[in-house]
Every structure is written in C-alpha cells, then in structure tokens.
Amino acid sequence: FLVFDITNRRSFEHVKDWLEEAKMHVQPFRIVFLLVGHKCDLASRRQVTREEAENLSADCGMKYIETSAKDATNVEESFTILTRDIYELIKRGEICIQDGWEGVKSGFVPNTVHSSEEAVKPRKECF
Numbered sequence: 001f002l003v004f005d006i007t008n009r010r011s012f013e014h015v016k017d018w019l020e021e022a023k024m025h026v027q028p029f030r031i032v033f034l035l036v037g038h039k040c041d042l043a044s045r046r047q048v049t050r051e052e053a054e055n056l057s058a059d060c061g062m063k064y065i066e067t068s069a070k071d072a073t074n075v076e077e078s079f080t081i082l083t084r085d086i087y088e089l090i091k092r093g094e095i096c097i098q099d100g101w102e103g104v105k106s107g108f109v110p111n112t113v114h115s116s117e118e119a120v121k122p123r124k125e126c127f
Contacts, residue, residue, distance in 0.1 A: 001082065003036040006066065009047040012056075019060055030095055033062045034082045041068035 002018055004011040019033065035057040037048065050066065057064035063081060067074040089095040 001034050001036050001078065002062070003038050004048070004053075005039050006037040006048050006053070007039050007042050007045040012048040012053070015056060016060065019062075029098075030089075032082060032086050032089065032095075033060070034078060034085075035060070035062045035064045036078055037064065037066040039068060039070075040066035040073055041070045 002015055002022070004015055006012075015035065022031065022033070035053065037050070037053050039045075050064075053066075054064050063085070065074050065078050065081060067078055069075065086095065090097065
C-alpha cells in the first residue's frame with residue numbers, strides 16, 4: 001500500500017517519491033501497489049480530489065481506493081483488492097514465488113476465511 005492523507009496535500013505530493021523509494025528496495029522483484037487515500041470520513045477537509053488521485057494512480061500503474069479507519073470504510077476492501085491482484089499475477093506467471101521469499105507463499109489454503117466482523121469479537125476475559 002502507498003497511503004496518503006486526503007486532507008493533507010503534502011502527503012499526496014510525496015506519493016511518487018515513496019513509490020520510487022519502495023521500488024528501489026525490492027528490485028529486481030516486482031511488487032504490487034495500491035494507492036490509498038486515507039481519511040475519507042473527513043471529506044469536508046479534502047485537499048486532494050478523487051480525480052487527482054485516480055489520475056496519479058493510473059499514471060503509476062496502480063489502482064486507487066479511499067478509506068477511513070474511523071468508520072472502517074473500504075479498509076477490508078483495500079486488502080481484498082491487493083491480495084486478488086497479487087493472486088492473479090501469480091496465476092498468470094507474471095510474479096514468481098522465490099524460495100526464501102518472506103512475502104506471499106504459494107500452496108497455503110486456509111480452512112476458513114473470517115470477516116473483519118468475526119475477527120473483532122470482544123473478549124470476556126480479564127488480564
């Protein structure tokens with residue numbers, strides 16, 4: 001993920017730098033990025049338009065999504081998009097899983113998939 005704050009234009013202006021820096025650290029491997037405009041719950045304070053962000057993401061070969069941690073808007077969806085994109089690239093052979101790679105693993109299939117609602121059940125135990 002490359003995340004910027006939609007209420008902070010400076011953070012948006014750094015996206016290309018962050019992308020280039022990240023690419024330098026993973027060469028020669030290909031990495032999948034998703035541009036995330038964070039704090040969409042603060043739309044009245046927006047300094048970066050959706051159109052600007054979508055144009056930048058298209059120019060950089062990424063998808064774009066807006067999220068909010070405050071109200072959980074598109075948080076789970078952003079992970080779903082990124083993992084699906086990675087999976088599709090692996091299936092097509094455009095990304096190869098290397099021995100010793102600590103990232104995505106092939107061959108593991110979980111028995112169950114839990115939604116974020118199931119995963120955040122309150123605990124009744126005290127410590």
